[in-house]
Amino acid sequence: MDKKCCSAKAESHKVEEQITCCSSNTINTVVKDECCNTPSMSKEENTKITTCCSSKESDNDSSIPVGCCSNSGNTLDPVNVNIDAGIKEEFRVYGMDCPACAVTIEKSLSTQQSINGVNVNYSTGKMQVSSTEELEFESIQKQMKKLGFEVEPIKVNNNFKNYFIEGMDCGSCALTIENHLNNLPTVKHVRVNFSTGKMKIEHENSTEEIIKEVSKAGFKASLITPNKQTHSPARSSNQNGAVIFSGILIALGFIGSYTGISPSLTITMYAVAMIVSGYKPVKSAYYAIRSRSLDMNVLMSAAAIGAAFLGEWLEGATVVWLFALGLNLQNRAIEKTRKSIRGLMELTPPEAWVKIGNELIKKPVEDVSINDVIVVKPGDRIPLDGDVLEGESSVNQAAITGESIPVDKGKGSFVYAGSINEHGSLSVKVTKLIEDTTISKIIHLVEEAQEKKAPTEAFIDKFARIYTPIVFILALLVIIIPPLFAFGTWEDWIYKGLMLLVIACPCALVISTPVAIVTALGNAAKNGVLIKGGTFLENAGSINAIAFDKTGTLTEGKPKVTDVVVFDDSEENMLSIALTLEEYSTHPIAKTIVNYTKAKNIQAKIGSQFKNRAGKGIQATIGNDTYFAGNVKLFEEIGTPIDSHLEQILSLQDEGKTIVIIGTVENIFGIICVSDTIRKTTKVAISNLEKVGVKQVVMLTGDNEGTAKTIALEAGVNRYFSELLPDEKVDAIKQLQEEGYRVAMVGDGINDAPALATADLGIAMGGAGTDTAMETADIVLMADNLEKLPHTINLSRKALTIIKQNIWFSLIVKAVALLFIFPGWLTLWIAVLSDTGAALIVILNALRLLRVKSE
Incomplete structure (x- = not known):
């Protein structure tokens, strides 16, 4: 291979040829080697593979099929052969961690009767299913749950509505609402997201009935109307009043117990305080139990009722009051995280x-x-x-x-x-x-991103589902077994069991990750950076190498003609031939030459049989002769004698200019020199990337060695790969990964699709101008501004740090509380305070991400 990989000091490296597996129908789905199911192809075979997602073939032979082994649109995969046949429906899939998950789903669903085609796109999280008869969503949902994924239909349905939910305190509250509503025959599908405070539901009954059912579960719902400014419902002043009133009663009862007031009166005040503050938690606990869900309301209600049963009225009232106060403060704090993106909704006037x-x-x-x-x-x-x-x-x-x-x-x-x-x-x-509109798409994509669970969040949720029932059972054993064997009184062990119930609530742990992710995604969106989900936010935080496409990314992408050199021909005739050849090309350099020649009033000749030579140039027939425009590699391939001009060509290339040679198989008529300029933000961005810990900044380009070296030195990159064909950029990314780097690729989201998808993280430039970039990349810089990239990496790393802090803090608080139970150092109200307090601290810690500024 002629491909060159060099440092900015012109160190040479060899890059081995590797197979590129990509989707034939999506522009960013590239399956890495471990996901490929097709036999290995030889290097010779690989040259006949369509350049991923491009309509231009590598060797101009359109008869060769696409050699793809992607889970998304693989023409070699029998699962997808009949996707266009029968009834088609589209679904949103949640919980996929890598392209292999998509393959698993395709193979599993394809075994069901009546389904004749399944196409899962990991990058967009969408699934298309083709069937010979009407699909039953329930059966697909059941099968997907067995595989460990969640699914929802994507379709226009007037019965499918969105609601804001007020009063959720942790993920188990969302599960309680889902379980309660799923018991209603009029509800077809429901999904509640705690992080965003929203519910998406398909129902046949009225909106008022859904709101009423949600209120039965102890929460408040309000319909989100489409295309209108929306906001989350405010916290009820009644709840604030209830907390204040019950707090006053507890204080009066406590003072009265030391001033001679009758015990029955103080107990009455404590009992009233418990009823006032505990009505909502007990009501929610009732519906949680009915829904077979052990949420924090169940645990706290059991603790408060148990305290009253033991005659610890002050303790029970304090538990309920601290719980209600903590929830009030938590809801106020978490609402700030939900507002991190909601402000965008209010930007467009009604x-x-x-x-x-x-x-x-x-x-x-x-x-x-x-x-x-x-x-x-x-x-x-x-x-x-x-x-x-x-x-x-x-x-x-x-x-x-x-x-x-x-x-x-x-x-x-x-x-x-x-x-x-x-x-x-x-x-x-x-x-x-x-x-x-662009902003509507941004809002939609960010909300989708907020609803997708990051790997850490998914793990914590699974851990909490196992942890809570285990500790609940352990609490029952603590209450029953020791007193049965005369190891203390029933009252002592019931009290310890109640404390263990309170400690069993994993609220702070469950909240630790989603609030940080939602806040970080909102911060990024307000700074013109669209991150497509928590997974990509976490990936960005672990990136230590970034590869940039040169043209249009590091450079302005607006090259100019700097020199015209003519051999054995007139300048006008040579430029006329160049105009004829380049007029049908969409390459930026071709457009530059066309604009230059037209500005000089040059007229094009009549051409035919235009043919693109991928990565090398273009050819066409003018009159009876075939003419070519392209690089040195093209003319070496067709056998044109260029030795006499090689020294001059190399001299111009060493100046950082891109050379376009015009000629035939027999002769070279002239050279057109084109050069691009570095973006004003490039040097600053690369400098800041190194400051935030990116070890390798790499440039990928199809330009010659001289041009690549000049641009690399000017931009300040550590390393560059030159003379790359489109598919060879994938090999460059793979080489960096084999060297142990976690690699992000920055490109325009279309031409660099295979490399973007092969990288651990794909970042597209200028998403505000292209819907494709917004739809396909993992992260989108909405403006052509590289200075947003260091902010994104920095924000991601701070988010990861805060997530780790939250998780460790939550676990340590639980561990300390558990250790303090058995020596008798922990009281019930301190246990409640540690739980609600920890949750509040976790949320406030996550809110620090709102203050991360773009420098």
């Missing part, structure tokens, strides 16, 4: 001024159609995405792209919904409906 003839009519944004013309006045937020028809202004689009400086907009400019028109009136032609 109405727009629509120009109809000579009149301006105010309409709700959902009533505005594509191609309508809206007028945005100075200081107003832009309600919908569109193109500027008239007017000039500066627009603050920080909410979408994270750019702190307003961007000048004029006729032909694209503007985003939610951005602020600083000055000047703008007439905008609407290009997207409210549900399709």
Whole structure:
């Protein structure tokens, strides 16, 4: 191979050829070697594989099938052969950890009767199922649960609605609501997410009935209406009043016990305080038990009732009051984490001024159609995405792209919904409906990300499901066994058992991870960085090498023609041939040459039989001769004598210029030199990446050695790979991984799809301008601003640190409390305080992520 891998000091390394397995129908699904089920291919066979997700074949032979072994759209996998046949339905899958999970799901579901095709896309978390008859969601859900995954249908359904849920204190509360509603025959499917405080439910009865059923379980629900500004319901002032009132009663009872007030009166005050503060927890506990769920309400209610049974009225009242107070404080704190993204929802105004003839009519944004013309006045937020028809202004689009400086907009400019028109009136032609705007997609993707469980969160949830019942059973054994064998009184051991019940509540542990992830995702979104889930947030924190595509990532991606060298021909004729060849190419360098020649009023010739030479250039027939435009490798391949010009070509390449040679098999007519410029933010970004602990910053480019070396030195990267074909970028990523690095790949989200997917983390640039990048990459930098990358890595690492702190703190508090039970050093109210206090501290610790700033 001719591929070169060099450090910025021109050290040479050899890269071995490896097989690239990729999906044929998704642009970012590349399955690593361990997930490939097809036999190994030889190097010769591999050259005939379609460059992943591209319509351009590696050897121009379109008859060769795609050699993919992906779980997503693999043409060699019999599971997916008939995916287009029969009735098709799409589902969202939760809990996949790697592409191998997708393969497992496909193989399992394909064994069911009537299913003739299954296609699972790990990257997007979506599954398509094709069946010969109407699919039964319940059977698919049951099978998926057996495999350890959760699934929900993706379909337009008027009965499928979203609700805000108020009053959830931990993940077990969400399970209680789900279990309660699943017992209703009118509810088809329900999913409650504690982290976001939302419930997604498909039901046939009315909204009022669902709200009533949720209230029976001890929680408050409110419908989220589409395309409207929404906010979480405020905490009820009645709950605050109940906490204050019961606190006063406990204080009066405590004082009265030392001032001669009759014991019956103090007990009455304690009992009333217990009823006032404990009504909601006991009610929730009742529905939790009915739903076969051991949540914190069950444990705390049992502890309080047990204390009253033992005659410890002050202790029981204090337990209930501290529990209610702790929940109040927790809910206030966790609401801040849920607001980390909710502010984006309020950016788009609910109405727009629509120009109809000579009149301006105010309409709700959902009533505005594509191609309508809206007028945005100075200081107003832009309600919908569109193109500027008239007017000039500066627009603050920080909410979408994270750019702190307003961007000048004029006729032909694209503007985003939610951005602020600083000055000047703008007439905008609407290009997207409210549900399709960039900011709507950002909100949708971030909310999806918040609902996806990170590996740490999934592990903690599994641990809590095992831990809670075990400790509950242990508490019963502590209550029963010792007194049976005369090791103390029943009262002492019942009291110790009740304390153990309180300690059994893993609320702080369960909260430790999701609140940190939700907060970090919200922070990133507000800074113009879209992280697609907790898994990718955790991955970003472990990255120690980053590979950059050169063109359009490290550089501006807007090359300019710097030199035109002519041999044995006129400049006009040579440029005319170049224009003819490059006019049909979409490559950035080709566009540069076309623009240059047209600016000089050069006319194109009549060409035919255009053929792309992947990674080398292009050819076409003009008249009776075949002409070529491309790099040295192309002309060496076709056998053109270039030795006499090689010294001049190498000299120009050493200056960092990209060389495009124009000629035929017999002769070279001339050379066009093109060069790109480094982005202003590149050096600062790379410097900051090294500061946050990234050990290797690598550049990948198809350019020659000279150009690559010049750009690498200017950008400040540690290492570069030059003269890469598109599929060879994958090999470069794999080599870094084999060297022990956790690698992130930064590209444009389309051309670099195979490398983005092969890397441990795929990061796309400029997602605000391309829906594909937003849909396919793991992390999207909404603006073309590399300075957001160090912030993302830093935020991810701080999130991981806080998650570890929370987990260890929660476990240590539990361990200390357990040790203090048996010597009699722990009281029931201290046990409650340690539980609710630990949960509150965990939440407040996670909130520190809101203060992580983009430098």
